[in-house]
Amino acid sequence: MNDYKTLIAFIESQVQSVVPDPGESYRDLHAYFREKIDNPSNDKGDVRLMASRALKVAGLNQNRHSHTASTLNQPANAHKRACAATLLAMSIIRDTSESLLTNDYKRLQKMQTSAVVAELLLLLKKGDTVRSTRHPKLELKNFASAGTRTSLWKMEIEDAYARALDLLLRCEMTFLPPSLPIAQRIRQCFTDYFGDPDAMVDTSTIPFKVGGPTWGTKNQSRLTVAREVMRRVCRNFVRQEVRIYFGGRSIDAGTFAYVSGATNPTKIHVGGMFFTKVQTGLGSEAGTIVHECTHTFAGTKDHKYRSDPCKQLALSEPLKALSNADSYKFFVESAFG
Numbered sequence: 001m002n003d004y005k006t007l008i009a010f011i012e013s014q015v016q017s018v019v020p021d022p023g024e025s026y027r028d029l030h031a032y033f034r035e036k037i038d039n040p041s042n043d044k045g046d047v048r049l050m051a052s053r054a055l056k057v058a059g060l061n062q063n064r065h066s067h068t069a070s071t072l073n074q075p076a077n078a079h080k081r082a083c084a085a086t087l088l089a090m091s092i093i094r095d096t097s098e099s100l101l102t103n104d105y106k107r108l109q110k111m112q113t114s115a116v117v118a119e120l121l122l123l124l125k126k127g128d129t130v131r132s133t134r135h136p137k138l139e140l141k142n143f144a145s146a147g148t149r150t151s152l153w154k155m156e157i158e159d160a161y162a163r164a165l166d167l168l169l170r171c172e173m174t175f176l177p178p179s180l181p182i183a184q185r186i187r188q189c190f191t192d193y194f195g196d197p198d199a200m201v202d203t204s205t206i207p208f209k210v211g212g213p214t215w216g217t218k219n220q221s222r223l224t225v226a227r228e229v230m231r232r233v234c235r236n237f238v239r240q241e242v243r244i245y246f247g248g249r250s251i252d253a254g255t256f257a258y259v260s261g262a263t264n265p266t267k268i269h270v271g272g273m274f275f276t277k278v279q280t281g282l283g284s285e286a287g288t289i290v291h292e293c294t295h296t297f298a299g300t301k302d303h304k305y306r307s308d309p310c311k312q313l314a315l316s317e318p319l320k321a322l323s324n325a326d327s328y329k330f331f332v333e334s335a336f337g
């Protein structure tokens with residue numbers, strides 16, 4: 001057996017040796033990995049890299065199909081095997097960057113072998129879903145089992161959720177009511193990211209994804225279009241349950257957050273990079289949540305990212321601006337923040 005197969009066999013033997021508590025079960029890591037490889041939504045690069053990245057950090061043979069016999073089953077290598085196996089599981093489950101894995105590997109190496117194995121089992125445990133005590137409509141998944149940092153991030157994500165909720169409640173009160181005149185400041189923010197609110201557009205030419213908003217009468221003002229997008233986001237995010245995952249498919253080193261299609265309850269996946277964002281102002285964590293919600297509920301796309309390119313888009317291609325997730329993010333942050 002090569003190093004990869006030795007580690008997978010070790011992981012399987014650990015899982016088989018424990019009896020899960022009622023209601024709990026453990027992931028079959030090999031099947032989980034295959035599932036990731038076969039999933040067409042994995043378009044963020046080759047998921048096989050997740051395995052080789054862990055093997056590289058642990059200083060092992062990175063070729064999963066190599067025929068070189070592994071020495072990891074030798075008694076002297078028991079600690080190394082446990083550390084490398086945990087790192088491999090970590091990499092496959094969380095898809096984190098090489099530098100994060102390097103830190104994790106250093107941390108694991110300093111621990112007792114039994115503690116490393118305990119962390120491995122925690123990592124493989126399914127069903128880590130916790131309802132937020134602060135926000136009853138919010139569920140958090142994978143935050144407790146994904147290590148010390150994520151238990152701190154759990155509090156940060158609850159804050160980000162609360163701020164997104166605030167932004168959207170203000171949007172509901174001051175922007176959505178059709179009879180309400182729009183305050184000058186909000187109007188200016190609108191103009192920055194979508195152009196003239198009263199300009200008419202042919203809504204059938206706005207490049208929303210399938211499932212995006214439609215109108216009985218094709219010609220509508222830009223204001224009507226943006227209001228409908230935000231109405232969908234507010235209605236769903238404010239009134240419904242939301243589940244936020246740490247990690248998941250397609251989370252790689254460069255990913256802040258993503259959603260996988262229209263889901264109910266709303267599922268938002270966040271990666272470690274999410275927590276590098278500011279907590280208030282433009283480009284915030286809460287804004288990222290709003291961005292993702294416009295994908296889920298209103299079929300927006302990612303034509304442009306960042307504030308200045310979004311403002312430019314409003315001037316050059318307003319139809320794209322009206323279906324661009326980041327344009328809504330910056331509009332909401334600047335108008336209701």
Ligand SMILES: [Zn+2]
Nearest residue numbers: 295301302325
């Ligand atoms: Zn996006």
